[in-house]
Amino acid sequence: QSVLTQPPSVSGAPGQRVTISCTGSSSNIGAGYDVYWYQQLPGTAPKLLIYGNSNRPSGVPDRFSGSKSGTSASLAISGLQAEDEADYYCQSYDSSLSALVFGGGTKLTVL
Amino acid sequence: QVQLQESGPGLVKPSQTLSLTCTVSGGSISSGSYYWSWIRQPAGKGLEWIGRIYTSGSTNYNPSLKSRVTISVDTSKNHFSLKLSSVTAADTAVYYCARGLGWSGYLRFDYWGQGTLVTVSS
Numbered sequence: 001q002s003v004l005t006q007p008p009s010v011s012g013a014p015g016q017r018v019t020i021s022c023t024g025s026s027s028n029i030g031a032g033y034d035v036y037w038y039q040q041l042p043g044t045a046p047k048l049l050i051y052g053n054s055n056r057p058s059g060v061p062d063r064f065s066g067s068k069s070g071t072s073a074s075l076a077i078s079g080l081q082a083e084d085e086a087d088y089y090c091q092s093y094d095s096s097l098s099a100l101v102f103g104g105g106t107k108l109t110v111l
Numbered sequence: 112q113v114q115l116q117e118s119g120p121g122l123v124k125p126s127q128t129l130s131l132t133c134t135v136s137g138g139s140i141s142s143g144s145y146y147w148s149w150i151r152q153p154a155g156k157g158l159e160w161i162g163r164i165y166t167s168g169s170t171n172y173n174p175s176l177k178s179r180v181t182i183s184v185d186t187s188k189n190h191f192s193l194k195l196s197s198v199t200a201a202d203t204a205v206y207y208c209a210r211g212l213g214w215s216g217y218l219r220f221d222y223w224g225q226g227t228l229v230t231v232s233s
Contacts, residue, residue: 036219045223093216100160
């Protein structure tokens with residue numbers, strides 16, 4: 001069981017907006033550690049999507065946005081496109097475990 | 112453009128040591144302030160951080176694997192390596208190497224290798 005909890009799946013129609021949650025605790029997200037988000041297309045390596053809770057690396061469309069509040073974080077994807085269908089992972093640091101930790105991943109299906 | 116490429120045996124026998132190498136191209140592994148890391152993903156499952164080595168050579172490991180893991184760097188060959196001892200079927204996974212940017216607990220992985228599947232089986 002992952003330290004960071006994500007819903008196993010979310011779905012949305014093209015053009016819609018979806019959000020993926022990442023719930024942690026007082027020893028990780030709630031302790032002030034940043035949250036990062038990755039997109040993993042089928043059969044490929046993860047790709048950095050969001051860093052520092054809400055920043056996008058160069059080349060990532062502004063349809064992707066991140067936020068953090070308390071012990072949770074969220075990834076929002078607006079204007080959903082077919083190519084957004086992928087697995088999404090959140091990542092942070094846990095001071096109790098002294099380890100970088102990932103969420104269990106969320107599979108996004110574009111209907 | 113930095114590129115990372117994993118290499119090593121795709122099949123390891125139970126109780127033996129898994130050894131992988133990640134070759135970095137497009138930049139020197141000893142320049143900058145980066146944490147060169149290993150991450151794995153069992154089939155159909157999520158990502159697990161294994162450990163990292165800093166440019167200076169200092170290491171940090173996931174406590175759940177610490178007793179079995181060694182990460183080292185060879186700057187002359189511009190690569191870093193992973194050794195995982197006493198493997199079992201539970202260690203079967205795709206192993207990724209990645210570059211960590213940031214510091215301590217504020218680390219993001221901005222470049223990844225394509226991943227290599229390692230199967231533990233007799």
